[in-house]
Amino acid sequence: MKRFSSVDFLRGTAIFMMLLLHVMSWMLNTNALFATVDNIPLANILAMLVFEFMGGLAGFFLLVSAIGNMISMYKRLQAGRSTTDLLRNQVVSGILLLIFAYLVEGDIGYRGALGNVLRSLNNIPSASVTIATMFSRWAYFETIHTIAWCILINGIVQYVLSRHDRWKDVKGQIIAYAVAAVIVVLITQPVWWLVQNLVPGGYPWTAAGNDVSLPDILSPGTTFVTLLHSVFLNALAAPEEPILPYLAISFLGSIIGIVLSQPREKIPLNFPKRIMQLGMAMFVVGMVGFVAFIVTVLTQSGFDAMATAYFNVSNHRNLWDYPGIPQTYTFPAAWLFQFLAVNGIGVLLTMLVIRLVEFRGFGAKFAKQTTFIRRFGFIAFTNYNDQFIMWIVWYLYGTVASALGLGILVGVDPTHVLPNGSYSNPYEAVNWTSVFIILFLVYCLYHVIMIAWEKVGYIGSLEWCMVRLSYALVPSKKATGSRLAGTGRGAGLDVEHAFYNAEWQDIVQEGEVPAEEMRDSKLAYKLALIGLVSVVFIPVTIVSWRLALTAERVEGKNKYNHIAKIASIAGIVILVAVLAFLFIFTPNMLGLSF
Numbered sequence: 001m002k003r004f005s006s007v008d009f010l011r012g013t014a015i016f017m018m019l020l021l022h023v024m025s026w027m028l029n030t031n032a033l034f035a036t037v038d039n040i041p042l043a044n045i046l047a048m049l050v051f052e053f054m055g056g057l058a059g060f061f062l063l064v065s066a067i068g069n070m071i072s073m074y075k076r077l078q079a080g081r082s083t084t085d086l087l088r089n090q091v092v093s094g095i096l097l098l099i100f101a102y103l104v105e106g107d108i109g110y111r112g113a114l115g116n117v118l119r120s121l122n123n124i125p126s127a128s129v130t131i132a133t134m135f136s137r138w139a140y141f142e143t144i145h146t147i148a149w150c151i152l153i154n155g156i157v158q159y160v161l162s163r164h165d166r167w168k169d170v171k172g173q174i175i176a177y178a179v180a181a182v183i184v185v186l187i188t189q190p191v192w193w194l195v196q197n198l199v200p201g202g203y204p205w206t207a208a209g210n211d212v213s214l215p216d217i218l219s220p221g222t223t224f225v226t227l228l229h230s231v232f233l234n235a236l237a238a239p240e241e242p243i244l245p246y247l248a249i250s251f252l253g254s255i256i257g258i259v260l261s262q263p264r265e266k267i268p269l270n271f272p273k274r275i276m277q278l279g280m281a282m283f284v285v286g287m288v289g290f291v292a293f294i295v296t297v298l299t300q301s302g303f304d305a306m307a308t309a310y311f312n313v314s315n316h317r318n319l320w321d322y323p324g325i326p327q328t329y330t331f332p333a334a335w336l337f338q339f340l341a342v343n344g345i346g347v348l349l350t351m352l353v354i355r356l357v358e359f360r361g362f363g364a365k366f367a368k369q370t371t372f373i374r375r376f377g378f379i380a381f382t383n384y385n386d387q388f389i390m391w392i393v394w395y396l397y398g399t400v401a402s403a404l405g406l407g408i409l410v411g412v413d414p415t416h417v418l419p420n421g422s423y424s425n426p427y428e429a430v431n432w433t434s435v436f437i438i439l440f441l442v443y444c445l446y447h448v449i450m451i452a453w454e455k456v457g458y459i460g461s462l463e464w465c466m467v468r469l470s471y472a473l474v475p476s477k478k479a480t481g482s483r484l485a486g487t488g489r490g491a492g493l494d495v496e497h498a499f500y501n502a503e504w505q506d507i508v509q510e511g512e513v514p515a516e517e518m519r520d521s522k523l524a525y526k527l528a529l530i531g532l533v534s535v536v537f538i539p540v541t542i543v544s545w546r547l548a549l550t551a552e553r554v555e556g557k558n559k560y561n562h563i564a565k566i567a568s569i570a571g572i573v574i575l576v577a578v579l580a581f582l583f584i585f586t587p588n589m590l591g592l593s594f
Contacts (some may be wrong), residue, residue, distance in 0.1 A: 001494065001497045001498050001502045001503060002075070002502070002503045002505055003498065003502040003503065003504060003505065004071070004260065004354075004357075004358060004363065004504075004505050005357060005358075005363045005364070005366045005367035005370065005374070005502075005504050006353045006354045006356075006357040006358055006363075006366065007064060007067055007068055007071075007354075008367070008370075008374045008377055008378070008499075009353065009357075009366065009367075009370045009373055009374050009377070010060075010064045010349075010350055010353055010377075011061075011064050011065070011068070011374075011376075011377030011380055012370070012373040012374045012375065012376040012377030012378070012380075013373055013376075013377070014057075014060055014061040014064060014377065014380070015376040015377055015380050015383050015384065016373055016376050016443075017054065017057075018061075018384070018387075019376075019387065019390070019439070019442060019443070019446070020439060021051055021054055021055050022387060022390065023390055023435060023438060023439045023442060024051050024435060024439075025051070025052075025055065026390070026429075027390075027394060027429055027430060027434075027435050027438060028429060028430070028431075028432065028435050029411050029412070029413065029428075029429035029430055029431060030048065030429070031413070031429070032411065032413065032429075032431070033048070037587065037594050038586065038587045038588045038592070038593050038594060039586050039587075039588055040586055041582060041583050041584065041585065041586055042581075042582045042583075042585055042586065042587065043579070043582040043583045044432070045587075046582055049310070052310065052311055052313055052314065053313055053342065055313070055314035056313045056314040056316070056338065056342040057342055057343075057345065057346055058143045058146070058241050058246070058314070058316070059246055059249040059339075059342060059343040059346050060343075060345075060346030060349065060350070061143055061147070062143060062146060062147055062150065062246055062249050062250055062253070063249050063250070063252065063253040063256075063343070063346050063347065063350055064253070064350060065147050065150075065250075065253070066150060066154065066249070066250040066251075066252070066253025066254050066256075066257065067253045067254075067256050067257040067260070067350070068257070069150075069151055069154060069253075069254075069257065070154070070158075070253065070254040070256075070257025070258055070261065071257045071260060071261050073086060073090070073154075073155070073158055073257075074167070074257070074258065074261035075261070076089065077162060077167050078261070083159050083162045083163050083167075084159075085474075086155065086158065086159055086162065087155055087156065087159040088474055089155070089470075089474050090151055090152065090154065090155020090156070090158070090159075091152060091155060091156075092470055092473050092474050093151055093155075093466075093470055094148050094149065094150075094151035094152030094155060095148075095152070096466050096469055096470060096473075097144065097147065097148035097151060097381075097466065098145060098148035098149065098152075100144075100381070100462055100465075100466060101142070101144040101145045101148055102138050102139070102145075104144065104381075104384070104385045104462075105137055105138060105139075105140045105142060105145075106133070106134050106135070106136075106137050106138030106139075106140075107134050107138075108385060109384075109385045109387075109388075110385065110386070110387035110388040110390070110391070111137065111140075112133065112134065112137060113130045113131070113133045113134040113137075114388060115387070115388040115391065116129075116130065116133050117130060118388040118391040118392055118395075119388070119391045119427065120427075121391070121392075121395045121426075122395070122424075122425060122426055122427070131218075132216075132218070135216060135217040135218045136214060136216040136217070136218075137214065138217065139213065139214050139215060139227075139230050139231070139234055140214060141213070141234040141235070141238030141239075141240060141241060141242065142240065142241060143241050144381065144384065145234070145235070145238075145241075146241050146242070146243050146246050147250075149235050149243045149247075150243065150246070150247055150250035153243070153247060153250075154250060154251075154254055157176075157177075157180065157251075157254075158254070161173055161176055170258060170259070170262060170266075173255075173258050174255050174258060174259070177251045177252075177254050177255045177258075178251075178255065180248075180251050181247075181248040181249075181251040181252055182248075184244060184245055184247045184248040184251065185245045185248050185336070185339075187244070188244040188245040188335075188336075189320065189333065189335070189336075191236055191237070191244055192236075192237050192244070192317070192320055192321075195233055195236050195237040196237070196321065199212075199229075199233065203233055203237060204233075204234075204237060204238060204239050204317070205239075205321070211239060213230065213233070213234055213238055213239060214230075215227055215230050237317065238317060239315060239317045239318060240314075240315050240316060240317060240318075241316055241317075242316070242317055245335075245336075245339055246316070249343050249346075252347065256275065256350075256351070256354075259271055260354075260358075260505075260507070264505075264506070264507045264508070267507050269359065269507075269508070269513075269519070272351045272352070272354055272355035272359055273355075275347060275351040276347070276348055276351045276352060276355070278347060279344045279345070279346075279347030279348035279350075279351065280344065280348060281344070282340040282341070282343060282344030282347060283340070283341055283344030283345055283348065284344070285337070285340050285344075286336075286337045286338065286339065286340030286341030286342070286343075286344055287337075287341045287536075288337070289333075289334070289336070289337025289340070289341075290313075290334070290337040290338050290341050292331075292337075293309070293319075293331045293334040293337060293338075294306055294309060294310055296331050297309045297331075303594065313338055313342070316335065316338065316339065317335070319334040319335040319338050320334070320335045352543075355523070356543075356547070358505060358506050358507045358508070359507050359508050360508060360510065360520065361506045361508050361509045361510030361511065361512065362506075362510065363504035363505055363506045364504040364506075367502070367504050372447070374499070375447070375450050375451075375454075375499070376446070376450075378450075378454075378458075378493075378495070378498070378499050379450070379453075379458050379461045379462070379463050379493075380463075381462045381463060381466075382458070382461040382462045382463060383446065383450075385462060386446075386449075389442060389445055389446060389449075390438075390442050391427075392445075393438055393441045393442050393445060394426070394427055394438060395426045395427065396426075397410075397426070397430075397434070397437070397438050397441070398423075398425070398426025398427060398428060398430075399426045401423075401426075401430075401434075402421075402422040402423050402424075402426060403422065404421075405420050405421025405422055406421055407421045407422060407423040407428075408421060409421075410430045410431060410433075410434040411429075411430040411431025411432075411433070411434055412428040412429070412430060413428065413429070416428055454495045454499070456492050457484070457485050457491065457492015457493045457494070457495055458492055458493045458495070459490070459492040459493075461493070463493060464492060464493055467483050467484060467493065468484075471484075483498065485497075511554075515554060515555040515556060516555075518551070518555050518558055518560055518561075519555075520547060520550065520551035520554065520555060520561075521548070521551040521552075521555050521558050521560035521561040521564065522560050523547060523551075524544045524545075524547040524548040524551050524560065524561055524564035524568075525544075525548075525560040525561070525563055525564040525567075527540050527541075527543060527544035527547065527564075528541055528544035528545070528548065528563070528564040528565075528567035528568045528571065529563075529567055531544060531567075531568070531571045532567045532568075532570055532571040532574075538571050538574060538575050538578075539575060540571075541567070541568040541569075541570075541571025541572050541575065542568070542572060542575075544564055544567070544568045544571075545564075545565065545568035545569065545572065547564070548561040548564035548565045548568060549561075549565070551564075552565075
């Protein structure tokens, strides 16, 4: 089974980071930190700012998904499947994923009915409350819904572009998707405005600030038409991650997927460089505009308003007209700058990994080295759904800490702790140390579950269910390579050939590029300088140092890897010094006050 280990790694990274960010955001006692913000190390403040920004990287998961989806579509076309078959496959896959996304959000997901029960093990909610969750939260629009819609739309677009063998016109395909991506960004705000003004009372927020994007199925006033409207209106203008403008990122992922699907001798070696330049431009322009927006809110409305605006960076729709954020109307296109900034990072990370792996002939080696991370992405949707594992670990940690009288030590609000150190709610927010312990336990439990589950091919996982259903609805899908290890009803996912011993693809074979071209030395040189002269990208000097050492062994000593090593070491020293400074000094020690 042909696979790109970098894409599998990136998919796993997205889930791995999602768990980290969600544990941080839900379990860290931020109230305690903000209450003493002037007297805590600056590292706390920086961590909250960085993690909140990273929470906006939903487009990263969408980008990786779009790359994989396009590679899959091209594989079908190259295998001789018809464009009609391609369209049927995409439509069925997209609709199935959308249906399962609704099921996850309302019923079996970490914030659905099941998740609500596991989030309340100390006080199990009544059946009526659980049912209410099922029928009121079903329409919550998340990244999974966006991916589902993008699979549908990309399938339709690719069908139109592929007819009469036009899929072989690679340049034409790339231009078409690039133009489509620009159009999507241009129409985003007009479509939001249109939806808001066409729906009586406004959408998704009323004039009073009420969110009307989640119609309750059990409400007497809810009709079938209301529910149908919600499906499409949420896709266009949901509060968090609507397909506008994120369809543009999906189109960009399709471009990358098209290029990677070509015979390797036809793929330009400078392709990653071009995409990384695009990602850097997106990030720089986005950050300049986003910082200007935050400063505008600060100067006009004060610190609290600024904090509200910043901590909504992950709610992609909010930066246009969210009632709780001043200047969303007066500052032009704040959402656009946020979109460019967070997705620029995603594009940079994605193409850097692909450049360091498949464009160096390291596909198979990298796959073996990243087994732990890739496992999180093999059943990515299931792992997204099963985040209720966090609630279980949190409950057990809180129960044990309370029983041992460690309430104050683990960081629980002192007003909630009894004199003997116990506390009644095991889901109390805790300090950084406890958060990292919980996170470690969550990763361990996930890993143990996946190791055991893969022995039976993840039978019962959401991916397995969807593969089974899609094969029943589109039998021709099996013709391009079954994802199942067998044909019987008990066949699970083909872990052996899709995860452990896949046919790992490389764009450049190891040692194929003449050493005198010094490609890796030059890349290390550029990364080291970017990391050294920037503030945001200084951690990349760790990567450039490793790359420079490898390049020296393969390409010999030269001025590029020599400078790269020096600049990387300087960057790492500065990084360590900055971290030490942040962990030692507090705002008060520097004469600052928030």
